[in-house]
Each structure stands twice: as structure tokens, then as C-alpha cells.
Amino acid sequence: MIRDLKGIYIIWLRDIKRFFRDKARLITGIARPSFYLFILGSGLSSAFGMFGGRGGDWYMDFVYPGILGMIIIFTSLFSAVSIVWDREFGFLKEILVAPISRTSIVIGKALSGSTLSLFQGIIMLFFAPLLRIQLNFFMIIKICLLILLTSFALTSFGILIASRMRTMQGFHMIMNFIIMPMFFLSGAMFPLKDLPKWLEYLVNINPLSYSIDAIRYVMLEDKIFLAHPLLINISVISIFAVTMITLAIFVFNITD
Amino acid sequence: MPIERGKLSVIISVEKLTKKFKNLIAVNQISFEVHEGEIFGFLGPNGAGKTTTINMICTLLSPTSGKAVLNGHNITKERNQVRQCIGLVFQDPSLDDWLTAKENLEFHALIYNIKRKTAKKRIDQILEIVELKDRKNDLVLNFSGGMKRRLEIARGLIHYPKVLFLDEPTLGLDPQTRNKVWEYIKDLKERENITIFLTTHYMDEAENCDRISIIDMGKIIAIDTPENLKKKVMGDIITVETTDNKSLSKEIENKYGKNVFFYDNKIQFEVDDSERFIPQFIRESKEDILSISARKPTLDDVFLSLTGKKIRDESASTMDGMRKMIRVRRMRR
Numbered sequence: 001m002i003r004d005l006k007g008i009y010i011i012w013l014r015d016i017k018r019f020f021r022d023k024a025r026l027i028t029g030i031a032r033p034s035f036y037l038f039i040l041g042s043g044l045s046s047a048f049g050m051f052g053g054r055g056g057d058w059y060m061d062f063v064y065p066g067i068l069g070m071i072i073i074f075t076s077l078f079s080a081v082s083i084v085w086d087r088e089f090g091f092l093k094e095i096l097v098a099p100i101s102r103t104s105i106v107i108g109k110a111l112s113g114s115t116l117s118l119f120q121g122i123i124m125l126f127f128a129p130l131l132r133i134q135l136n137f138f139m140i141i142k143i144c145l146l147i148l149l150t151s152f153a154l155t156s157f158g159i160l161i162a163s164r165m166r167t168m169q170g171f172h173m174i175m176n177f178i179i180m181p182m183f184f185l186s187g188a189m190f191p192l193k194d195l196p197k198w199l200e201y202l203v204n205i206n207p208l209s210y211s212i213d214a215i216r217y218v219m220l221e222d223k224i225f226l227a228h229p230l231l232i233n234i235s236v237i238s239i240f241a242v243t244m245i246t247l248a249i250f251v252f253n254i255t256d
Numbered sequence: 257m258p259i260e261r262g263k264l265s266v267i268i269s270v271e272k273l274t275k276k277f278k279n280l281i282a283v284n285q286i287s288f289e290v291h292e293g294e295i296f297g298f299l300g301p302n303g304a305g306k307t308t309t310i311n312m313i314c315t316l317l318s319p320t321s322g323k324a325v326l327n328g329h330n331i332t333k334e335r336n337q338v339r340q341c342i343g344l345v346f347q348d349p350s351l352d353d354w355l356t357a358k359e360n361l362e363f364h365a366l367i368y369n370i371k372r373k374t375a376k377k378r379i380d381q382i383l384e385i386v387e388l389k390d391r392k393n394d395l396v397l398n399f400s401g402g403m404k405r406r407l408e409i410a411r412g413l414i415h416y417p418k419v420l421f422l423d424e425p426t427l428g429l430d431p432q433t434r435n436k437v438w439e440y441i442k443d444l445k446e447r448e449n450i451t452i453f454l455t456t457h458y459m460d461e462a463e464n465c466d467r468i469s470i471i472d473m474g475k476i477i478a479i480d481t482p483e484n485l486k487k488k489v490m491g492d493i494i495t496v497e498t499t500d501n502k503s504l505s506k507e508i509e510n511k512y513g514k515n516v517f518f519y520d521n522k523i524q525f526e527v528d529d530s531e532r533f534i535p536q537f538i539r540e541s542k543e544d545i546l547s548i549s550a551r552k553p554t555l556d557d558v559f560l561s562l563t564g565k566k567i568r569d570e571s572a573s574t575m576d577g578m579r580k581m582i583r584v585r586r587m588r589r
Contacts, residue, residue, distance in 0.1 A: 006366070097316055099367075100367055
């Protein structure tokens with residue numbers, strides 16, 4: 001047991017070290033959120049502003065949690081690429097032949113992905129005052145916990161896919177195929193109320209909708225944004241997280 | 257060898273180990289034993305099943321059938337115990353380029369549950385042996401192929417393994433570096449008192465081993481010391497070239513009762529005493545002899561006489577070339 005915890009820690013530590021060492025990743029990690037927020041966010045809110053009223057400002061508030069969600073989904077799912085990367089560069093063998101369980105490898109990877117995702121999320125939170133969104137200490141803690149839970153689920157999902165992938169190209173193809181619909185159907189860019197039936201159905205089966213809904217509620221404290229009760233949101237994300245990590249552990253444990 | 261068994265303790269014993277992939281039997285019912293403290297070599301062409309066998313013993317692959325025990329631990333039932341007492345150097349590079357030499361070793365020490373204090377001393381000691389101490393804080397990214405290989409050997413030794421597996425340890429290295437790597441291997445065997453299990457397709461390297469197992473098409477075809485294997489090829493090897501190889505080969509087979517092999521437009525066969533044989537042979541030969549030479553047998557000849565073919569040098573060298581290209585690409589990244 002202690003051995004497994006230690007294994008988790010070592011796997012986690014290496015990924016974190018690598019992230020902060022690779023300056024290009026670090027810089028894009030910081031720059032990307034601001035691009036999305038200021039270019040996409042500002043562009044869209046002025047589009048809404050054209051229709052008159054308070055639409056523009058209102059939309060900027062609305063889309064901010066959505067873009068936070070976008071950062072989380074990208075970082076988490078793509079952090080699992082490190083498994084494919086390690087396989088391609090041989091380091092995975094060093095890990096697989098070590099006397100630690102496969103389960104601790106998966107958990108270590110899931111935690112490192114979540115940590116990196118949280119790191120990016122926190123960078124994003126620094127922009128909140130610029131949008132005149134007031135966040136107090138407890139809100140920030142709640143948001144961070146939601147980010148961690150969501151990232152853990154998504155990274156596990158990424159690992160599940162990565163553990164059967166042999167090439168980087170294959171992984172990227174599948175990931176793009178998954179990320180785009182998942183993001184667009186999450187309610188990140190539009191409210192989840194009064195949608196056409198078919199769209200509402202798709203949005204409801206997307207676990208990411210529930211976490212963006214929850215983050216948005218905590219952040220803006222405005223019930224008009226809440227599509228589901230908070231308890232339901234948290235339960236759905238938790239069930240998704242447990243399912244994904246279990247599946248990832250199971251698949252990763254299969255030896256040829 | 258039942259007499260020897262009393263003297264030497266067996267560290268790896270393999271019984272009827274088999275690995276089948278979809279429609280290919282990579283390893284076919286092989287059985288052998290490795291003694292404690294020896295350098296044991298697996299010699300065979302590419303695709304003979306060497307790496308598959310190692311991967312099974314190292315718990316990376318599950319055998320289809322058969323059994324193997326390493327240092328008293330069953331390879332399918334006690335994976336973690338087996339993993340704890342082996343060190344591995346893979347055929348392809350397996351270092352983290354974005355960590356420094358020292359960090360790669362620290363990662364290894366931690367994951368093998370070595371106490372930090374012990375690990376620190378051990379890392380310094382081992383880096384000294386492989387002469388990388390002054391580069392320990394450099395990123396592996398900037399290392400040459402030979403340095404990486406040395407670091408990998410060092411890494412495989414950190415946790416005081418009982419057996420060190422080296423899968424083609426000198427593949428893709430230049431001759432000088434190859435010799436250097438061999439010096440380290442022999443030196444380590446003495447210092448650390450460990451068993452070394454290696455694979456190679458280079459005949460000259462196999463001669464460094466205490467015992468060799470020759471493997472081809474997933475089967476072991478011979479297992480013995482290099483000297484004894486060479487004795488299986490009686491006497492000396494004669495290589496002759498004439499204007500008409502076919503008729504000469506018939507002549508040799510009928511008159512002297514020797515088996516001949518053809519290769520490179522030359523005839524090759526074994527005789528007991530080449531010094532006396534050659535003058536007589538030249539006198540009595542009906543064909544014009546263009547060239548003739550005699551030499552002591554090498555393991556190449558053993559392989560040839562056991563399997564009827566040479567170790568496939570050609571395919572080996574193109575594979576080498578490909579690997580080198582891949583390595584160059586990796587280094588650039």
C-alpha cells in the first residue's frame with residue numbers, strides 16, 4: 001500500500017517536473033487561456049452587443065466559466081498524451097518493468113494531469129478581476145475542487161484511450177474527434193435553457209455540461225445560469241470520474 | 257550437466273516457455289538454465305525470439321504456456337518480486353530525455369524503493385564506474401548514443417539487481433564504444449557479482465560470454481561454452497575459390513567425405529589439420545584454384561554448421577541502419 005502511494009507520487013512528480021522544465025509548454029500553457037478569453041470572448045461579446053442592451057457584458061460573464069472549462073478539457077485530455085509519448089520514446093518500458101503496480105501508474109498519471117489542469121485553471125482565475133467578476137476565497141476553493149474533479153475524470157478518460165494507442169498521430173486524431181463535440185455540447189458557449197430538443201438531449205449526456213454548469217453557478221452565484229441542481233452536477237461528475245479511472249486501470253492492467 | 261549443478265546455483269530456470277502471437281510462434285517450448293554469476297548470451301539472428309524470451313522473463317509479456325523461475329520467483333505469479341531483482345537495458349533507448357542523468361537515476365532509485373541516502377551514494381558510485389559523473393546534471397537530451405547506453409547500464413544497476421538483462425547492448429554503437437561497453441560489462445560482473453543475461457547477433461561479442469545459447473526460429477539449437485561450441489566444428493575452416501565450384505564441391509564430397517557450404521561464390525568446409533591438408537589438396541585438385549585460405553572456427557561457423565545458414569548479416573545491418581535513423585531523429589527532437 002505504502003509502496004503504491006510512493007509509486008503514484010514518483011509518476012506524478014516526474015510529469016510535473018517535465019512540464020515546468022519544458023519552457024514552450026509552460027508559455028503556451030499560460031498564453032492559450034488569455035488568447036481564448038480575450039480574442040474569442042471579446043469578439044463574441046461585441047457580436048452580442050450589436051443586438052442591443054446589456055447582451056455584450058452579460059455574455060462575457062457567461063462565457064468566462066465556459067472558457068475555463070475549455071482549458072480544462074484540453075489540458076486534461078491531452079495530458080494523457082504523455083503515455084503515448086513515453087511509449088514511443090521507450091520510457092514507458094522503464095516504468096512498466098518497475099516493481100510498482102499498473103494501478104499506481106494510472107492514478108499517478110491521472111493526478112499529474114489534474115494538477116497541470118488545475119495550474120492552468122488558476123492562471124485563468126487571475127483574469128477574473130479584469131472582467132469585474134468578484135471571487136472570494138471560498139469561491140476560489142470551490143472552483144478549484146470542481147476543476148480537480150473534472151480534470152481527474154477527463155485525464156482518466158484520456159488515459160483509457162492512450163493506453164491502447166501506439167502512435168501519437170492516432171491519439172491526436174481520436175482526441176480531436178472527441179474534444180470538439182464535447183466542448184461544443186457542453187454549454188460553454190451558450191446557455192442550456194430553451195434549446196431544441198435534440199441538442200438538449202446531446203448536451204445532457206455530456207458529462208462536461210454538468211461541470212461547467214456547476215463552475216458557472218459557483219462563480220456567478222446567479223441561479224438563472226443553473227440548468228441542474230448543484231448536487232446533481234457534482235454527482236454526475238463524480239460518477240463519470242469513478243467510471244473513467246476504473247476503466248483506465250482495468251485496460252492498463254491488461255498485459256499482452 | 258548434472259555434475260556442475262551441484263557446484264553452481266541456478267538463478268534462472270526456464271521450462272518449455274512458449275509465446276504465440278496471432279499466427280506466429282515467436283518462442284517455441286524453450287528450456288534452459290542460467291547459473292549465478294555467469295555471463296549468459298542469447299545468440300541468434302533478428303526475429304529469432306531473443307527479445308520475446310527476455311520480455312517474458314522480465315514480466316513485460318505473458319507466456320502462452322510454460323514456466324520460468326527467477327531467483328526463486330515465478331515470473332507470472334510474483335511479478336513484483338521478479339521486477340525488484342532484475343535490471344534491464346532495452347534494445348531501444350528508454351531514458352527520459354527531459355530529465356538530467358542524475359534525475360533519471362533518482363527516478364529509478366525511488367521507484368525501486370531505495371532509501372534516499374543509500375540512493376545518493378549509489379548513484380555517485382555507479383556514475384563513476386560508467387564515467388559520467390561530470391555530466392550528471394546535464395539533460396539526457398544532449399547525450400551521445402554511447403553515453404545514453406552507459407547511463408542505461410548504470411540505471412539498470414542502481415537497485416542491486418541479481419540479474420542484469422542487456423538486450424543488444426551494443427546495437428547501433430560504433431566499434432570503439434562497443435568495446436568500451438564490453439569493458440564495463442565485464443568490470444561490473446566482477447565488482448557487483450551479478451549474473452548477466454544478454455542477447456546479441458554479433459558473433460564476436462558472443463565470445464565474451466561464459467555460456468551461449470544459440471537460438472533460431474524460436475528454438476534453442478545449442479547451448480554450451482563458446483569453446484565447446486567451437487569444438488563442435490571440428491578442426492579448421494577451409495575456404496576455396498575455383499573456376500568451377502560445382503565440380504570441385506563434388507570432388508571434395510566424394511574424395512574426402514566432407515560437407516561443403518557455398519557462400520559468396522566460395523566453397524567452405526572443415527578439415528582436421530589444415531597445414532597438411534592444403535598442399536595435398538592443391539596437388540590433387542582437378543580444378544584451377546583461384547584462392548584458398550584456412551582459419552580457426554568462429555561462432556559464425558558454429559551457427560552455419562548447426563543451422564545450415566549464416567546469421568543473416570544483411571537483414572541485421574539494414575535493421576541497424578533503420579534504428580540508427582530513428583535514433584538520430586529522436587536526438588534531434
